[in-house]
Amino acid sequence: MLRLITKRNTLGGLLFLVLVGEVTVASANGLFTPPGLIILSVLYFLYFILLDSLVAKYRLSNIGLLLVNFCLYSVFITGLLHGEIGDYVLRPENRVITTLIRIQCSFYPLFAFYLLEKVAPRKLPTIKLSQSVYMFMAFIVLLSPSKSFGLIKLVDTFSKAPLIAFCFSVVAVVAFIxxxxxxxxxxxxxxxxxxxxxxxxxxxxxxxxLAAFILLLLAMIIIGFIYILKPYFRTASVV
Incomplete structure (x- = not known):
């Protein structure tokens, strides 16, 4: 367990939490309570370990990281397990912002990993990919009874927006592969x-x-697209 709590993993999880815009979102929806902060911190801590393991095992390029994160975070974690894809049906007036968020939260690891390599470059081998998957799945199962995140919410998302959820899932799997x-x-x-x-x-x-989050959302999408279109950035190593 102590091997997990390293400077790199801790800062990686923190950078993920901040750059995805969770500070604004959590302050707006009331999650900035001691229990809420613990859950969010553990979520991004474990997700960073999972993504870092994938980066190391498959020697991902920046474009590879973008596609993998789109699948795991934009679609699977926030879209299905948190039910945000259901907003396309439940809150049709928010479809534009829902789509922009799906795009923005695909890009944030590119900036997080870049900053992380400056302050805490990888010096030790990453946790085995199988172990990082087991830990993250255990966290999902543990939170599922809350019905606001996890497997129960995933089933609820498919029941409320079956076609959209299915289409996103197919695109996500293709992007992951x-x-x-x-x-x-x-x-x-x-x-x-x-x-x-x-x-x-x-x-x-x-x-x-909220204004800062909107700026973050738009700026990250614009900057992300500008750089991912550059061949030398697109094919570069993440770490």
Missing amino acids: IGLQLHSTTARFKSRFFGLLSVLLLILGLIPH
């Missing part, structure tokens, strides 16, 4: 300007205000 095959072909991307942009996004993510 392709992403795992997109190994890095060049060294890690280095750019002071990209580092500065990542820090600015991190600062926006720390501001518990």
Whole structure:
């Protein structure tokens, strides 16, 4: 267990939590309570370990990381296990913002891993992928009785938005399979300007205000697309 609690894993989970915009979301929906903070911290801590294991095992490029994270986080974790895909049916007036969030939360690990390599580069082997999967699945099962996150919520999402949930699932699986095959072909991307942009996004993510979240959302999508279209960034190693 002590092997899990390293500087890299702790900071990785924290960067994930902030850059995805959870500070604003949690402050708005009332999750910024001691129990809520513990659950969110554990969620992103375990998810970072899982994603870091995938990055190491498959030597993912930035585009590979983007596609894998779209599947695991944008669709599986927040879309199905948290029920946000159901909003396409339950809150049709929010379809644009729901879609933008799906896109934005596909990009955030690109900035998180870049910053992490500056402050806590990988020095030790990652946790075995099988172990990281078991831990994350155990966390999902543990939270499922809450009915707001987990397997019960997943079933509820499919019952309320079956066609949309199915389509997202198919696209996610395809993205995951392709992403795992997109190994890095060049060294890690280095750019002071990209580092500065990542820090600015991190600062926006720390501001518990809706306006800051909207700026974070739009800025991350724009910056993410600009860089992922660059071949030398797209094929670069994540770490």
